[in-house]
Amino acid sequence: MKETMTTKTYQRTEYPRPQYQRSEWINLNGTWKFSFDDNNIGEKSQWNKKPSFTDEIQVPFTYETKASGIGEETFHPNVWYQRSFQIPTEHADKRTILRFQASDYLTKVWVNGVFVGSHAGGYAAFSFDISDVITLDTHNEVVVKVEDSQSCYQPRGKQRWIDHNFGCWYVQQTGIWQTVWLEFLPETSIDNVKMTPKLDTNAVDFQYQLNRMPTEACRIETIITFDEDTVKRFSINPNRKDEQLEVSIDSNLHEWRVMHWTPENPHLYDVTFKLYVADALVDEVKSYFGMRKISIKGDQVLLNNSPIYQKLLLDQGYWTDTMLTPPSDEAIIEDIEKTLAMGYNGVRKHQKVEDERFLYWCDKKGLLVWSEMAATYEFSDEAVENFTREWQEIVKQHYNHPSIITWVPFNESWGVPHILTDKKQQTFTEAIYYLTKSLDDERPVIVNDGWEHTISDIIALHDYEEVGEIFYDRYKDKETILQNKIPHNNGKYAFAQGYFYKGQPVIITEYGGIAFQDENGWGYGNQVSTKEAFLERFQNITDAIKKLPYVSGYCYTQTTDVQQEVNGLLKENREPKIDLEKIKEVNDR
The missing domain is CATH 2.60.40.10 (Immunoglobulins)
Structure with missing residues (x-):
């Protein structure tokens, strides 16, 4: 293992589910024993019964992050964790529940050497009742094995599946990446x-x-x-x-x-x-x-029965030292407040199911959220099963958040690469649409954000054209794009074959992506050399979208830089590249 590194200490001590909070709980974040298991010998060697891990990791940060104390980006398919805990005497007559807010990907758990269960999925919460295997008068031991892979059949979002970053895919995350805790419940709860x-x-x-x-x-x-x-x-x-x-x-x-x-x-x-x-x-x-209603009337999205023009930021939720894991409540609040300060009223959480604490603060501060599923990247029976199971868990778990106003299960045909013509892939997206509606008929569902829509409550289009006049000319004739007469994005059409525009709202859900020339990375289109050039291009494109009477909102790419992708309005450390008020002036025009 890589030698333990020195970095800033981060602690996640907040209750992880503020929308469903009990008073009797114990936070298990902090220092755990840790080991890689590249040869997958741990179970055969019964590491679950006699762990002898000599390395340490800071939970809930994955080994790839600096905050974990390890900071090794090499992919390891199997990782192990171990720590002890004691049940306070005042909880001796309660059921003890071990909860994981998120762990990526297949998590297996033993308590005092006894297997208590497993969970597949990187973004949904899960728990185990461990009451029958714990002891009350001594320390108990929990051992966790997490198996990950580079498979494109598992929902992975922006996590790379090869050994180096490429395009807009970043360092993978393996293992526990959100809070672990104990909760104490009565027999009936x-x-x-x-x-x-x-x-x-x-x-x-x-x-x-x-x-x-x-x-x-x-x-x-x-x-x-x-x-x-x-x-x-x-x-x-x-x-x-x-x-x-x-x-x-x-x-x-x-x-x-x-x-x-x-x-x-x-x-x-x-x-x-x-x-x-x-x-x-x-x-x-x-x-x-929160008392709020999301509905659609004709080509308008309504909030509380009134049309709302959505000004969104594409938000991928990465931090320098902690990657997918928010480092603190303060960091979450900073992102939300800077988004609002720039004149945006919402975010499209891109390829990530966000921490419940983030959603809590969006509920509190009034930031609209489009909740998007992490994509698979190939189509197969296994991918269908993995995606469907986890998406169903996520919709149920996050249903109560008033800030979530749209579900986005699919993006840019990822995981359904032949959706334009393949009926099997098309019907899969229809199945997910109707499954989502069966769980939540209150929110719009988008299939498939960007292009090649099948059945969808909103038509969401992506276009990184950098010249405002060209952008406006391309979209000024509504029927040209929405009747599949011409492609709007590098050969991509608005609808898959066999599907047609039925008068839904239209939103430009990715555009912009402007980067500066002096940054080490990439953005969309030509990079600019000055702040003045940035603002001119940003304003021209944004104004072109606002001039389209049938378009009811937009989503700019993106909130922050993420690793090699440097087209954020903020740097990865959250330092603004452009005065926030100047961005707000464009949005408020």
């Missing part, structure tokens, strides 16, 4: 609450899910906080594990009877769920929701 705002009726639909039904009578109390002095309480007596309740939140505290969530005023209602069994309080979860 609240597994999940799906919250759906019903803006038109001033109500919220709560769908409760218990882990099991108790033998004694139980009830779930829902407490919605309106202000310091006003709450509303509602109870439901479930007859099965899944129950539903629609609650009115009309209140005389506000002239419109209800506070809407908007980018300008991202109001959140705090809500607490209490589970009583035989009239005893056994479980309590704190959460929140």
